[in-house]
Amino acid sequence: MSKMEKRKQKTTRQERKRKQHIDVQLLPSERALVNAEWLPADVDSHLLETAKIQWQFGDWEALAKLSTKVIQSHPERANLAMLCAAAHQQLGQLSETRQLMRLAQGWGASKEQVVRVLAGGVHNVLGRIHALSENSENALKHFRQALSLDHPVEPPSYLIKARVAAELEGLGEVNEHAGELTLSGIVSSSRKENTHDGEDDHATDNAYQQAQHDWATGNWQKLTQLDNVTLAEHPQRIMLGIYAACGHQQQGDGEAEQRCVKIVRQWGASTSQIKRFMLSGIYNRLARANALLGDHDEALGYFHKSLNTVSGDIPDAARHIQLRISSQLADMSKDDLKAILQKLES
Template sequence: MSAGQLLKQANQLKRAGRLDEAIALYHQLIEINPNFAWAYNNLGDAFVKQGNFDEAAVEYQKAIEINPNSAWFNINLGRLFIEQGCFEEAIGYFRQAVQSKHNLLCELNGKHEECASNLSALTVNNELFPENLYFREETDSQWQFGDLDNLAKLTPETLRNQPERSKVAVFVAIAHLYQGDIQAARHCIGLARDWGLSQQSISQIIVSGLHKWFACSATFTGVRNFWYIGDWEALVQLDKADLFQRPERAKLALLVAAGYQQLGNINALRRCTDLALEWGCSNGLVYRVLTSGIYNLFGRGAAVARRYKVSLKYFKSAFAVMEIADNLQGTLLKSRIKMQIGQIPSLNNQRVINLVLNSDK
């Protein structure tokens, strides 16, 4: 069984609750490729489901050591720590997740600028909400619309006599995390605990908040660049955000569907494709995006089969069917090939990347 098949089967077993079998396969996969960060991360997920939190922490840490800039790995370890009551450790990993994702979004939003149209960014509601009797509704609105600056201005004294103060305290903590004020974030989480919010609830609010912010922080152009380079894991994370609120929700749902297509999650692919169609994507656009995905899968398969020239042809077709104009240096194509082949755990990745890129010379 190939490493790719091992990963797919292990993930299926994990989702089915057959955790011992999944863990055994993840270990086999790690023996094949000790540098495959997602194998360690998913192994950590399996240990969490078993309640083996110490082992989970070890595996999440290994994933971070291989890829310290992965927001998702840092979120997983932070969530684990906070559910164990280790708030100091959790805050550090959540902050690293915010910083890592911010850097990535900044890079991608500026990358391939010559190939991307200037689409409108999400409009953020920056209205100042005056204090009045509708405090709860207003803080929920600030949270919903990403008005983090005003959330961060809420003081403990303001919160103390308000309904649902513990929940709002976590909102304020997340706002402080985004602004880099770790001490204030710690203090607000401490208040939430003192006011009766469980560690599990705190963890759920923080993790959902980070996912929401990552989705809302990116322009559509930036999110589309995830598709350009083939960062499928980043795309499917958008499924955890409230896409319904986004002005480009139809195309975003389609991009998420494309991510699920590459990761082999057929049920999620169908669900997101149906949403894209319901929200206004044309049948033609859906057809082209999914056809492009099929070419991408063929390109990966041909690389594994050592048919390097055929692999290059398929990767080119993945862009051609979308009528994407690359620059003279082939920046988009090179980025896509490097990402796609780099994700295959059983290959000498750099060697195969070079063979594919140079196969038409």
């Protein structure tokens, strides 16, 4: 057999193997991307390396900007799609995550590989949860596991430090010692401000009541609109500012989230109250991640936690759980959403 015939036979085997991986339900537009061949003339030889660095250092926004067109035209498109999916997962962008997961499988990634990358994202979220709970040991353990999924051995300490710094920017500090996390940056504000924040005022303030309802039902885009120049003049500015921070958190705007957190601290908000709402938001993202992985029981558990965490602040928050689940999983298939809601009622 000539070299040309051997090369052709090898290419045929690779193509057959690649097509065998297309065992997921692809949309027509996605199937067209999967069946299209990559174009080697346009390949950036450093693209995969750059994407891995962005993933390792938790630069989710930069990694999420990688377009499907660029990914599709790269020979390592399956790996790029998985890394990009991980970034969208951390930003709470469920639809983009699902599409990239399907494409990655269509391009040759196994289900186990996809699950492993997304599991790393779950560990990353758990790291944030434990950090907000001031459990440094468990926080580091989960951050280490989030990075270990891409390494056969213990990840280097500088990567752990970099990931911690990226995930806890504005919430904690990274000690000079490799990988050691401290939470001394989270301190209670000593300032207490006498604003009209009594229970009666809360009950009669329409803006506050609407914001509370938007938070409970997961209307994050509307909550971000509270972040405007008139907020400082509102008698309930502390709680409205916290709700705005929650909206930015779920929309993946970490800079705006931290800005809102900083200003409500200056207005006299307690650290424990801020942490409850930020922790609730992480539970909400974790619930969506588990729903994405098809674990409906885990998803329901975290949705309950996302509301129960602030039961002291919003006593009736849990009664909105059906609306919250429906809004957070709106881009899932109707059958999947129906299955989760049926489990909720059982």
